[in-house]
Amino acid sequence: MLLVVLVAAMSFMPADKITVKGSDTMVILSQKWAEVYMKKNSNVSVQVTGGGSGTGISALINGSTDIANSSRPMKKTEMEKLKQRYNTLGVEIPCAKDGITVYVHSSNPVNELTLKQISDIFAGRVTNWKQVGGPDTEIKLYGRENSSGTYVFFKDNVVKTDYAANCQTLPGTAAVVNAVKKDKFGIGYGGAAYAAGVKHVKVKKDAKSPAYEPTPENVKKNLYPISRYLYMYTRNRPTGSMKAFIDWILSPEGQKMVTEVGYFPVK
Amino acid sequence: MAKIFTLILFVLLVNTVTMAQQPTDTIKEKLSEMNDRLSGLDERMLVTETDVAKHNKIKISGYIQSQWEQTENPKDYPSSSISIRRARLKVAYETSEGVKFVVQPDFLPSGVSLKDAYVTLNDRWTKRFSLTAGLFNRPNYEVEYSSSQREVPERSDVIRALYPGERALGAKLEYTPINIPLKVQLALLNGNDYLTYAGGNNSNKDYDNFKDIMARATYSVKLGNLGGLDFGAHAYFGNVKANAAQVVKGDYTFDQDIEIGESLKRSWFGAEMQVYLDLLGGLAVKGEYLTGANILPGSKVSSTATSTSQIIRNDSLLITTNTTITNTTTPNLSTNFSGYYVYLIKNVGKKNQFAMRYDVYDPNGDISGSDIMATKKYETSESTSKTEQAINGTTLTTTTTKTTNKTSIKSGISDLAYSSLTFAWHYYFDDNIRVTLAYRMPVNETVGKDANGNSNLTSTYTVNGKTDFLDYSKVFPQNILTLRLQAKF
Numbered sequence: 001m002l003l004v005v006l007v008a009a010m011s012f013m014p015a016d017k018i019t020v021k022g023s024d025t026m027v028i029l030s031q032k033w034a035e036v037y038m039k040k041n042s043n044v045s046v047q048v049t050g051g052g053s054g055t056g057i058s059a060l061i062n063g064s065t066d067i068a069n070s071s072r073p074m075k076k077t078e079m080e081k082l083k084q085r086y087n088t089l090g091v092e093i094p095c096a097k098d099g100i101t102v103y104v105h106s107s108n109p110v111n112e113l114t115l116k117q118i119s120d121i122f123a124g125r126v127t128n129w130k131q132v133g134g135p136d137t138e139i140k141l142y143g144r145e146n147s148s149g150t151y152v153f154f155k156d157n158v159v160k161t162d163y164a165a166n167c168q169t170l171p172g173t174a175a176v177v178n179a180v181k182k183d184k185f186g187i188g189y190g191g192a193a194y195a196a197g198v199k200h201v202k203v204k205k206d207a208k209s210p211a212y213e214p215t216p217e218n219v220k221k222n223l224y225p226i227s228r229y230l231y232m233y234t235r236n237r238p239t240g241s242m243k244a245f246i247d248w249i250l251s252p253e254g255q256k257m258v259t260e261v262g263y264f265p266v267k
Numbered sequence: 268m269a270k271i272f273t274l275i276l277f278v279l280l281v282n283t284v285t286m287a288q289q290p291t292d293t294i295k296e297k298l299s300e301m302n303d304r305l306s307g308l309d310e311r312m313l314v315t316e317t318d319v320a321k322h323n324k325i326k327i328s329g330y331i332q333s334q335w336e337q338t339e340n341p342k343d344y345p346s347s348s349i350s351i352r353r354a355r356l357k358v359a360y361e362t363s364e365g366v367k368f369v370v371q372p373d374f375l376p377s378g379v380s381l382k383d384a385y386v387t388l389n390d391r392w393t394k395r396f397s398l399t400a401g402l403f404n405r406p407n408y409e410v411e412y413s414s415s416q417r418e419v420p421e422r423s424d425v426i427r428a429l430y431p432g433e434r435a436l437g438a439k440l441e442y443t444p445i446n447i448p449l450k451v452q453l454a455l456l457n458g459n460d461y462l463t464y465a466g467g468n469n470s471n472k473d474y475d476n477f478k479d480i481m482a483r484a485t486y487s488v489k490l491g492n493l494g495g496l497d498f499g500a501h502a503y504f505g506n507v508k509a510n511a512a513q514v515v516k517g518d519y520t521f522d523q524d525i526e527i528g529e530s531l532k533r534s535w536f537g538a539e540m541q542v543y544l545d546l547l548g549g550l551a552v553k554g555e556y557l558t559g560a561n562i563l564p565g566s567k568v569s570s571t572a573t574s575t576s577q578i579i580r581n582d583s584l585l586i587t588t589n590t591t592i593t594n595t596t597t598p599n600l601s602t603n604f605s606g607y608y609v610y611l612i613k614n615v616g617k618k619n620q621f622a623m624r625y626d627v628y629d630p631n632g633d634i635s636g637s638d639i640m641a642t643k644k645y646e647t648s649e650s651t652s653k654t655e656q657a658i659n660g661t662t663l664t665t666t667t668t669k670t671t672n673k674t675s676i677k678s679g680i681s682d683l684a685y686s687s688l689t690f691a692w693h694y695y696f697d698d699n700i701r702v703t704l705a706y707r708m709p710v711n712e713t714v715g716k717d718a719n720g721n722s723n724l725t726s727t728y729t730v731n732g733k734t735d736f737l738d739y740s741k742v743f744p745q746n747i748l749t750l751r752l753q754a755k756f
Contacts, residue, residue, distance in 0.1 A: 062697075084412075087550055087551035088549040089495045091492075235549075236549065
C-alpha cells in the first residue's frame with residue numbers, strides 16, 4: 001500500500017522545467033536535443049521556441065527564459081542590460097559551428113562569389129546577375145528579420161553596411177530557402193542545415209583566393225570564410241538540471257546530433 | 268454518303284475542340300485575374316512594409332516612480348508624503364544612416380521639465396566615433412546609470428553636489444573601438460547647468476564665456492568564469508565667472524583679489540570600478556572616489572538709504588541730505604573636496620535583489636567640524652564719506668554720502684561632511700514592475716561647543732508655527748524610509 005502511494009506521489013512529482021528560446025537557425029537542432037534528452041530524463045521538461053537570437057536574448061534579460069539560443073555573440077548593449085538587471089555578464093556556451101550558406105536557384109549559372117561580391121549584392125551596389133558572371137537579369141534578394149542572429153552576423157561580417165532596401169525579410173531560414181527555390185534569380189543566406197533543394201554558392205575571400213563550399217571539413221578547418229559559432233547563453237553559471245542538460249549537449253552524444261542536423265560539432 | 272459522314276464528323280470535331288477551349292480560356296482568364304490581384308497585393312504589402320519600417324525606427328520608452336516617504340528630520344514637514352518622484356517619457360528616432368534623435372521630458376505635478384534633448388551622429392566610416400550635441404548626461408558612471416535601474420532611490424551626495432540635474436548643455440565625442448572593450452568620452456559643456464548661486468543661470472544658455480571640459484575613459488576585463496571588472500577614470504576642468512573681487516580659501520582666509528568677470532578655475536578627478544561576480548547568482552561591487560577643487564562664486568548686494576532734513580536758521584534754509592550706501596559682498600569661495608561611494612548588490616533568485624550603499628561627501632576638506640563656527644569667517648569692512656555743499660540764495664544744501672563696503676563669508680552648514688548608509692530590497696514583479704523598500708541613514712559631521720556649552724552651529728526652523736533649531740554639535744535623526752513602485756516600459 002505504501003509502495004503504491006509512493007509511486008503515485010512520484011508520478012506527480014513536478015518535473016524540472018527548462019525553457020530555451022531564441023535562434024531560428026538553432027531551433028531544429030535544439031528541439032532535437034530536447035526530444036532525445038527528455039526521453040532519457042523523464043523528470044526533466046525542456047521547452048524550445050524560436051523567435052530569433054535577439055528575441056531569445058531579450059527573454060534571457062527579462063527572465064522569461066533559462067537558456068537563450070543565439071547564432072551571434074551577445075551585443076555590448078545586451079550585456080550591459082544583463083549587468084544592470086542581474087549583475088552578471090552572462091555565460092556564453094558555444095554549442096555548435098555553422099557555415100552560413102549563400103543560396104541561389106539550382107539553375108543559376110553562378111557557382112562562386114567573393115565576399116566583396118556578396119557584400120555588394122546584399123547592400124544593393126550590384127543589382128544585376130551579369131555583373132557577377134550570370135544572366136542579364138535583376139537580382140532578387142531574400143533575407144531575415146532584424147531580430148535574427150543570422151541577419152546580424154551576416155550584416156556585421158559580410159555586408160558590413162545596411163542591407164539593400166529591396167531585400168525581402170522572411171521569418172526563418174526555411175522561408176528563405178523556399179523563396180530561392182521558387183525564384184530563378186533569387187539569392188539568400190542562412191544556416192547550412194536548411195539548404196536542401198537550392199545550390200550552395202562557393203565563397204572565396206577575394207578574387208585570388210580559392211573558393212570553398214560550406215562542407216564540414218572546410219568549416220572545421222576554418223577554410224570556409226563565413227563560419228560562426230552557435231551559442232547558448234545563460235544568466236549565471238548553470239547548476240542542477242540545466243547544467244546536466246548543457247553538459248549532455250556538449251558531450252559526444254549531443255554533438256553527434258549536431259552533425260545529424262547539418263551543423264558542425266564545436267570541437 | 269461518305270463525304271457527308273466525313274463532313275458531319277469534321278463539324279463535330281471542330282465543335283468539340285471549340286467547347287474544350289472555352290473552359291481552358293476561362294481558367295486562363297481566372298489565373299490572369301488572380302495574378303493581377305496578387306501583384307496588387309504585393310504592391311500594397313510593399314507600401315505597408317515601408318510604413319512599418321519607418322515606424323519601427325521610433326522607439327518610445329519611459330518609467331513612472333510613485334513613492335511614499337517617511338523622513339525623521341524634524342524640520343521636514345510633512346514628514347510623510349506620497350509623491351511622483353519621476354515620470355519620464357523618452358522618444359528616440361534612429362535613421363538607418365546612424366543619426367539618432369532623443370527627447371526626454373519629465374512630467375511631474377509641479378511641472379514639466381526637459382531632461383534630455385540631443386542628436387547623436389554615428390560615424391559611418393570607421394564605426395568607432397559618435398558625436399552628441401544638446402542636453403545630455405555628463406560622462407560619469409553614476410550619472411549615466413539610469414534612475415530606473417539604480418539600486419537605491421537616489422544618487423550619492425558627492426555626485427548630486429558636483430553634477431546637479433545630471434544633464435548639461437554641450438557636445439560630446441565618444442570613441443568605442445570595435446574589438447577592444449574601451450570607451451573614451453570627451454565633452455565640452457557650458458558647465459553652469461542647474462547650479463544655483465547668485466547670478467547663476469540654469470536656463471538654455473551659458474551665463475559666462477567659459478566652457479568646461481570633461482573626459483572619461485573606461486575599460487572592461489573578463490575575470491574568466493568568475494565574472495568581469497570594469498574600471499575607469501574621469502576628469503573635470505572648468506571655469507566659473509567671479510562675481511566678487513576677492514577669493515577666500517576653504518579655511519576662510521584670504522586667497523587673492525580678482526577682477527569681477529574673470530575666471531575661477533575648478534577641477535577634479537574621479538576613479539571608478541565595477542566588479543561583477545557570478546557567485547550564487549549575480550553579485551556586484553561598485554565604487555567611485557572623487558577629489559578636487561570646487562568654486563562657489565560670490566555675490567554683491569547693494570542697498571541705499573537716504574534721509575533728508577530741513578531747518579531754518581537765521582532766515583536761511585538749511586537742507587541736509589544723508590545717503591548711506593551699503594555694499595555687501597560675499598567673496599568667491601574655493602574649497603578642496605572629496606567624496607566616494609561603494610555599492611554592494613546581490614541578486615536573490617530571479618525576482619529579488621538586495622542593495623547596500625555607503626557614501627561620503629566632504630564639501631570642504633580645508634576645515635574640520637571642530638573649526639566650523641560663527642567666528643570662523645572672513646570679514647572686511649571699510650567706509651568712506653563725502654560731503655558736498657551748495658548755496659542757492661539763502662538755501663544751503665549739504666549732501667553727505669557714506670559708503671560702506673562689507674565683505675563677509677562665514678563657515679556653516681555647507682561645510683559639513685555627510686556619510687550615509689542606504690539599504691534597499693527590490694522585488695521584480697516582472698520586467699516592467701519593480702517594488703522597492705529602502706532606508707537611508709545620513710549622518711552629519713558634528714561641530715564643537717563654546718565655553719558655555721552651546722553648540723557652535725545651529726539652524727532654526729519653523730513647523731506649524733513652532734520654532735525650533737537643529738543642533739549640529741550632535742548627530743540628529745535624518746533617516747528616510749522610501750517605498751517605491753516603478754512601472755517601466
